[in-house]
Amino acid sequence: MAEQSSQWLQELRGNMRYQKPGHTKIYQEYEYVVTSAGVTIVGSVGEEACLELPAFLPLEEGELPVTALAPYAFYDHRELVQVKIPDSVSSLGDHCFYECRNLEELWLSDRIRDVEDGAFKNCERLSRVRIRMLCHRSSCIKGILREQNRRLELTLDHIWTGQEPVPRARLILPRYQLDYEANVEARIINQITYGSGIHYRECLTEADFDYREYDRCFEVAQMQDTPDTLIRLCVCRLAYPWQLLPERARAYREYLARNLRQVVEWACGRERMDVLEVLAGQGLLEKEEQVQEALDAAHASGKIPYISYLMEYRSRKMGGRAQEPGEGRCGRKGRFTL
Secondary structure (H helix, E strand, O other), X not given: OHHHHHHHHHHXXXXXXXXXXXXXEEEOOEEEEEOOOOEEEEEEOOOOOEEEOOOEEEEOOEEEEEEEXXXXXXXXXXXXXXXXXXXXXXXXXXXXXXXXXXXXXEEEEOOOOEXXXXXXXXXXXOOEEEEEOOOOOOHHHHHHHOOOOOOEEEEEEOHHHOOOOOOEEEEEEOOOEEEEEEEOOOOEEEEEEEOOHHHHHOOEOOOOEOHHHHHHOHHHHHHHOOHHHHHHHHHHHHHOOOOOOHHHHHHHHHHHHHOHHHHHHHHHHOOOHHHHHHHHHOOOXXXXXXXXXXXXXXXXXXXXXXXXXXHHHHHHXXXXXXXXXXXXXXXXXXXXXX
8 A cells, every 4th residue: 555655656746747847857966847937856866865956057058047846856855864945946846845754954045935735744853944034034934834843943044134244043933733622512623732832833924933922932831841842942042132132031041040950951961062151151150059050960961071161161250169069068078167
């Protein structure tokens, strides 16, 4: 049955491919057709894990821009881990990355107006998306989120502002799950939503996210999401504070301060030195007891680079020696010393 289904999809892909204008041609590993707008890539025989699509193809007709990916163009390319789509592309055909189950990271621009149905369906590992915001519109973001209910790290480079350095926002969109419950007496079906992710996605406007609404969602996230997601939310928002209001920044800092030991353990376990840098930069390691709590967590994790970072930070900021784990205020191992 599975083989028949796979064969049917291959035939469908082939039929859709040859419905494109003109005749398909080959350039290096890409199969393409030339249209009035430029080049549409309809397939690939490449096997690289990190794919960077060309913005132009040097053809007999001249150097033509790559403007679209055809339906099913990269269907079932399970070798793909990272894909970079050039700014020249404005359309992603339906199911163009369908069944790319190992795809983790996607780079593209907001010049993409159309993301057709199923473009990223069954991309189960897709967790990081980076978008060059050139036109200040969100249609490509909406197309991606339409089929992604899992947690997603979304990086937006706001090039349209013309500012240097380019303002960057890094947002965490938590996962959500929909369920349905039958109300027999009323003869209706009630939809139940688990997780705060649906609220974060509703903050997307025609141009960008409404960052004030996005930050307000943190109150809901604290009640519905895991510490893993909450730590990511706080760290990303504080590290890249695009349109972050002071009172909302304070809420993120307060969460990290209340859970400092857990945050440091999380950073050590995931090799995230940048988290310690955020803690230091946000003034969450200013007090000696805060540094000591962080050091205790780093010692418990056994991660030498993190212990060294905190020891050097303490020496640089406060001078003197940091206490050993388990050492009380009276001296080593809690013994009273003069």
